Amino acid sequence: xxxxxxxxxxxxxxxxxxxxxxxxxxxxxxxxxxxxxxxxxxxxxxxxxxxxxxxxxxxxxxxxxxxxxxxxxxxxxxxxxxxxxxxxxxxxxxxxxxxxxxxxxxxxxxxxxxxxxx
Amino acid sequence: xxxxxxxxxxxxxxxxxxxxxxxxxxxxxxxxxxxxxxxxxxxxxxxxxxxxxxxxxxxxxxxxxxxxxxxxxxxxxxxxxxxxxxxxxxxxxxxxxxxxxxxxxxxxxxxxxx
Numbered sequence: 001x002x003x004x005x006x007x008x009x010x011x012x013x014x015x016x017x018x019x020x021x022x023x024x025x026x027x028x029x030x031x032x033x034x035x036x037x038x039x040x041x042x043x044x045x046x047x048x049x050x051x052x053x054x055x056x057x058x059x060x061x062x063x064x065x066x067x068x069x070x071x072x073x074x075x076x077x078x079x080x081x082x083x084x085x086x087x088x089x090x091x092x093x094x095x096x097x098x099x100x101x102x103x104x105x106x107x108x109x110x111x112x113x114x115x116x117x118x
Numbered sequence: 119x120x121x122x123x124x125x126x127x128x129x130x131x132x133x134x135x136x137x138x139x140x141x142x143x144x145x146x147x148x149x150x151x152x153x154x155x156x157x158x159x160x161x162x163x164x165x166x167x168x169x170x171x172x173x174x175x176x177x178x179x180x181x182x183x184x185x186x187x188x189x190x191x192x193x194x195x196x197x198x199x200x201x202x203x204x205x206x207x208x209x210x211x212x213x214x215x216x217x218x219x220x221x222x223x224x225x226x227x228x229x230x231x232x
Contacts, residue, residue: 032217032218034220036223041225042225042226043122043208043223043224043225043226044208044210044223045223046220046221046222046223049218049220051218090161094217095217104215104216104217105163105166105174105176106151106163106210106221107163108153108160108161109160110160111160111161
């Protein structure tokens with residue numbers, strides 16, 4: 001079974017400082033990895049994904065993520081945090097789950113609440 | 119291009135009732151997935167539809183069902199509501215079922231069961 005772990009329920013960072021939100025995964029076969037952000041009373045917004053290729057992927061709003069196969073990690077990073085980055089961040093993995101018809105179920109971590117302090 | 123829309127945005131029901139939620143995917147997207155989000159369990163996969171066929175189903179009781187229409191719009195139904203069904207129900211669409219495609223989420227339907 002595939003799974004995602006986000007070891008930190010909350011991350012606090014000062015505005016202007018770099019931020020990291022951690023994610024580790026477990027999946028059979030090649031991982032397809034995603035980061036989403038959720039603002040209060042809103043749905044999830046896609047930030048970035050890793051499918052194959054360069055281990056460092058760049059996404060929306062200045063975010064990037066580093067894929068590390070040996071550590072099975074996909075940490076989200078940003079060089080300089082903004083107060084507006086404060087939100088709930090979800091890491092997700094997609095792998096094959098047998099359903100008879102074949103489908104790639106998306107499994108989410110529990111989420112990490114990021115607070116950027118002015 | 120319009121995003122994923124979900125109706126209604128808020129619902130209040132009582133135990134034992136049933137409810138139907140609606141989702142319109144992004145134009146051209148043929149895959150629709152549903153998720154339940156609660157503070158305790160987080161985001162849990164309900165089911166995925168593609169070309170009017172259910173392609174995958176999460177670990178939820180049979181009270182939870184769904185369908186997809188020929189225009190890719192989808193509905194999910196919950197019968198005999200329980201207090202524990204109170205949650206934010208999110209719909210997501212993607213071009214197809216390939217794992218490489220990201221899913222785009224709607225704003226959700228907030229269901230409260232009294």
